[in-house]
Amino acid sequence: MRAASTKLMTGLMVASVVCLLAMDFAEARRGGGGGRGHSMSRGGPAASGSFNRSRARPSGGSSMSSRDRSTNRNVNRDMNRATNRDVNRDVKRDTDRQVDQDRLDQRQDNRQDRFDQRQDNIDQRQDFRKDAYDDRKEYYDNRNEWYEDRWRAGAYLSVSSWNRMNCSYTTVRVDSITYYDCNGVRYERVYRGTSVTYIVVN
Amino acid sequence: MKNRNRILACVLATLFAFNVQAQTDADEAGDIDAEALEIFKEMADYLEAASVFGYQAEYSYDAVQESGLKVEFGASRKILVSRPDRMRVESQRRDGMRAVMTFDGKKMWLYEPKENVYATADQPGHLDESIEHVVTGLRIKAPLADLIETGLYEKVTTPLTRALYLGETIVTGVACEHLLMSNDYADFQLWITSGDQPVLKRIVITYREEPGQPQFRAHFLSWDMSPRDIKGQFEFEPPEGAERIRIYVPAPVTDIGSDKGDKS
Secondary structure (H helix, E strand, O other): OHHHHHHHHHHHHHHHHHHHHHHHHHHHHHOOOOOOOOOOEOOOHHHHOOOOHHHHOOOOOOOHHHHHHHHHHHHHHHHHHHHHHHHHHHHHHHHHOOOOHHHHHHHHHHHHHHHHHHHHHHHHHHHHHHHHHHHHHHHHHHHHHHHHHHHHHOOEEEHHHHHHHOOOOEEEEEOOEEEEEEOOEEEEEEEEOOEEEEEEOO | OHHHHHHHHHHHHHHHHHHHHHHHHHHHHHHEOHHHHHHHHHHHHHHHHOOEEEEEEEEEEEEEOOOOOEEEEEEEEEEEEEOOOEEEEEEEEOOOOEEEEEEOOOEEEEEEOOOOEEEEEEOOOOHHHHHHHHHHHOOOOOOOHHHOOOOHHHHHHOOOOEEEEEEEEEEOOEEEEEEEEEOOOOEEEEEEEOOOOOOEEEEEEEOOOOOOOOEEEEEEEEEEOOOOOOOOOOOOOOOOOOEEOEEOOOOOOOOOOOOOOOEO
16 A cells, blocks of 8 residues: 555656656747746837837748738739620620621630630639749748747747756856756757847757 | 710819829828927937937837737836947846846947856947847847937938827926827837927837737936946956856748747
C-alpha cells in the first residue's frame, strides 16, 4: 500500500514537472510573457508613436489576399465587360435594322464563332491567371514557412519569464557570447528593441 | 433632336463635373486651417532652434490583440538632446523594465541597470541619421522621435489632409492651443502651450488606417529648454562587471510573415 502511494506521488510530481516545462517552452515559442498575469502582445503600430506609416510599419509587405482579390476582380470584370458588350451589340442590331434571314443566320454564325473565340480567350486568360496565382501562392507559402522557421528560431522570453522559470541553466561561452542551456533549449540574452530578452537560438 | 439631347446631356455633365470639383476644392480648403498650421509651425521652429533641450513625458499606447481587444501599455521617459549628435533617453516601462540609451556622438549605447548588461552600435552621423538607423535598421522603437529630428514641420504636414484649430483649452492647469491634424495614415491631436515658448503638452495619435484604430498618447510633464549640468550626460562607460550582449533584429514585418511583437 505504501509502495503504491509512493509510486503515485512520484508519478504526480514527474507529471507536474513535465507540465510546467511544457508550459514554459510553449510560452517561449509564443514569444514570452512578463511575470504574473496573462501574456499580451505589446507590439503594433501605435507603439511607434510615429506620425507616418513608414516609421509605424518600417518593413511593411504586400498582402497576398489583396492580390487574390485583385486577380478575381479582374477576371470578373473582363468577363462582365465581354458579356455586356455582346448583349448591347445584339440588342442594338436587332432593333435598329431589318435584315433577311440568310444574312441574319450568317451573322449569327459569325457572332457565335466570335463569341466562342472570346470565350476561349477568356478561358485561356483565366488559365494563365490561375497558373500565375498558383505560382504566387506557392512562393508565398514557401516564404511563410521560411518566416515561421525564423520565428521559431527567434522565439523569446522576457527577463521576468526567464526568472520565473527558475531554471538551473548551464552557460556556454563562444566568441564572447554567452549561451544559456535550460531544459534542453539554448538561449541567448539579447536586446530586442530596448528590452533585454532571452531568445531561442536552436 | 437626338443631337440636341446629346449636347444638352454633355452640357449638364460638364456643369455637374465643375460643381463636384468646386465642392471638393471648398471641402479641402475648409479642412486646412491657416491658424492651425501657424501654431504648429511656431512650435516646430521653436524646437528646431533649440540646441540643447530636454523633456519628461508619460507615454501610453494601445496594443491591439489578435482577439481585437485593445490593451494599454506605457512608459515614463526622460529625454535630453544636444544637437547635432548627442542624446540620452531614460525610460521605465510600467512593468518595471528600465533602459538607458545614450548617443555619445560616435556610438549608441543601451544599458539595463538591473540586469547589468549593455549593447552598443556605431552611430552613423548626426541625430537624424542615427535615429533613422535605430528605428529602421535596429528595429528599436523611438516614439515621437520626430520632435528631436530636424524638419518636424515638413514631416508632419507633407502630406496633410486636415489641420484644424479647435481653440484654447486648459491641460493640467496649463493654457494650450488645441489642434487636430490628419495625414493619409493617422489623425493627431496636439495641445501646444500658449505663449512665447510653444511646446507640446499633450498629443494623441490615432492610427486610423490600422485595424482597431489604436492610439498613442503622450502627456508632457516638463520641458527644459536650457538644461544645466549636462556634462557627462552623453557619455557611457560600461560599469564594472557589466556584460555586453548583442542587439537582436527581428525578421521584417510583412502581412505574410510572423513577427508577433513583444509580449509582456
